[in-house]
Amino acid sequence: MATRAFDYQILAQTGRTFRLERLPLSSFVAPLALLALWQLACLTGLFPPQVLVPPSGVAKALADMTASGELQRHVGDSLQRLLIGFVIGALAGMAFGATIALSQLAEAAFSPTFLTLWQVPVIAFVPMMVMFLGIDEPFKVAVVAIASFFPMALATFDGIRGVPRNWFEVAKIYRLRLFQLIRRILLPATVPAILTGLRISLTRAWVVLVAAELLAADSGIGQMMEMGRQLFQIDVVLAGVIVSGLIGFLLDRGARWIESRASRWRTA
Amino acid sequence: MSPYPHAREDRPPTAASRGALTISDLDKSFQIGGQARRILDNINLDVRPGEFVSIVGASGCGKSTLLRLIVGLDTDYSGELRLDGERIATTSLDRGIVFQDHRLFPWMTLEQNIELALLNTDTPKARRARIVADHIALVNLTGFEKAYPHQLSGGMAQRAAIARALVTEPKLLLLDEPLGALDALTRVHVQNELQRIWMTQRSTMVMVTHDVEEALYLGDRVIVMSPNPGRIRHIVEVDLPHPRDRRSPLLHRLKDEILAELTSGADAEEARDNLVHLPSREVR
Numbered sequence: 001m002a003t004r005a006f007d008y009q010i011l012a013q014t015g016r017t018f019r020l021e022r023l024p025l026s027s028f029v030a031p032l033a034l035l036a037l038w039q040l041a042c043l044t045g046l047f048p049p050q051v052l053v054p055p056s057g058v059a060k061a062l063a064d065m066t067a068s069g070e071l072q073r074h075v076g077d078s079l080q081r082l083l084i085g086f087v088i089g090a091l092a093g094m095a096f097g098a099t100i101a102l103s104q105l106a107e108a109a110f111s112p113t114f115l116t117l118w119q120v121p122v123i124a125f126v127p128m129m130v131m132f133l134g135i136d137e138p139f140k141v142a143v144v145a146i147a148s149f150f151p152m153a154l155a156t157f158d159g160i161r162g163v164p165r166n167w168f169e170v171a172k173i174y175r176l177r178l179f180q181l182i183r184r185i186l187l188p189a190t191v192p193a194i195l196t197g198l199r200i201s202l203t204r205a206w207v208v209l210v211a212a213e214l215l216a217a218d219s220g221i222g223q224m225m226e227m228g229r230q231l232f233q234i235d236v237v238l239a240g241v242i243v244s245g246l247i248g249f250l251l252d253r254g255a256r257w258i259e260s261r262a263s264r265w266r267t268a
Numbered sequence: 269m270s271p272y273p274h275a276r277e278d279r280p281p282t283a284a285s286r287g288a289l290t291i292s293d294l295d296k297s298f299q300i301g302g303q304a305r306r307i308l309d310n311i312n313l314d315v316r317p318g319e320f321v322s323i324v325g326a327s328g329c330g331k332s333t334l335l336r337l338i339v340g341l342d343t344d345y346s347g348e349l350r351l352d353g354e355r356i357a358t359t360s361l362d363r364g365i366v367f368q369d370h371r372l373f374p375w376m377t378l379e380q381n382i383e384l385a386l387l388n389t390d391t392p393k394a395r396r397a398r399i400v401a402d403h404i405a406l407v408n409l410t411g412f413e414k415a416y417p418h419q420l421s422g423g424m425a426q427r428a429a430i431a432r433a434l435v436t437e438p439k440l441l442l443l444d445e446p447l448g449a450l451d452a453l454t455r456v457h458v459q460n461e462l463q464r465i466w467m468t469q470r471s472t473m474v475m476v477t478h479d480v481e482e483a484l485y486l487g488d489r490v491i492v493m494s495p496n497p498g499r500i501r502h503i504v505e506v507d508l509p510h511p512r513d514r515r516s517p518l519l520h521r522l523k524d525e526i527l528a529e530l531t532s533g534a535d536a537e538e539a540r541d542n543l544v545h546l547p548s549r550e551v552r
Contacts, residue, residue, distance in 0.1 A: 184384065
């Protein structure tokens, strides 16, 4: 019952945003308008059809690539890299974020370096990494891991630092031991921040992975687009744009869903 | 017949040395802007086992600081703080505290919040559920065991916090403006509850409050403090048996006296200094 009351409250507060969350008809207006505009631009003949492929051409390319299994192979390769790199990067980020949040010494020692490196676009590391790791799997996994590491470390740090002092006092009054404090108070209190960090890491890692594949790869959704560009198959490039966008969207949705499930108690 | 079946006879219980608090020559300073500022000055007080002591005073008189020292969250003081003869050096399950904010953990149910307090007691696991249920009943929250804090009203959450503080059966319960955030009606209700709980529980209680009427209604003694630095100015004995009648003429007379004391002389000057001074509305 309280949950329902909360939903109404959010509705009142955020109105439109809330309805978008639920994906009603209105959220299809923008993509359809974009599609119409695209089709219209093709009909005017402003660009030759080889450059600006009409939506129908892209749909055909998507269907062909799906039928041949080529699309699934590229998407599968990309998602596998994403998964491995994300698990490594997010875990390392969590451990690092927790360390600098809990130890002032570690914070003083590492946080300036961390904050500086964080300002460097992950793509800027690519040339160097290609030299060290080549363009095979380790390189792509490493790119994803780096991209996931930073937002995750920052979210974990903020999450732990954001735990109210008052709660530590309560823990002290009831004589909780360090392990009990971590398990019963720190972990649950930081779950919302960590889940948000996971979502941001995941979507960021996806964007960076596709970009890295565009630069150097032998398979994957980005490489598929790059090959399309080189062979002047713009329909394949646009198909890649649509697929990578959709996957990013679904990753974000899925993570948001988990986030809202896991922090239900946060309705105060 | 008494409406409180477990009510004790009014004066201290026979059980010796359970919850006797001794404060002697207590001083406390904070560093503010590089300068030591004295918050508590030469506090001397003996609280008898089972006694209910209220502390009132203007804001800034150090009364909350005093409770933080007694509970052991702050151990940087000079002088002596002893509970049953033992010097207070850190927190202990012998000393419970209820704050103005309930400080329940939002991801735990009422039951889980209270059970957390028993985590490091030697209470056998099998008996814990029973003890938690008893304390939920003590604060009249039976039926809300599975409720989350955000589902409780302010008064209910505060009662839950009282149950959590009492579940370890502390010798001494400290109450730091526990009813300060409640509306007037809820306040009266929880005051009655608190009186009933104290009469049932028999632990020593020390309550800090802004509300003189509340202090008198609940306290065997009311400590009146003056600010800058915090000192005990006056101790008022409230010689009335519990449960008390709010309409008692003695309570009203004492209330007028204490209020007059708090709003006159040096204290009133201090109180004015504590106001925010807007340039155009200077207090003259």
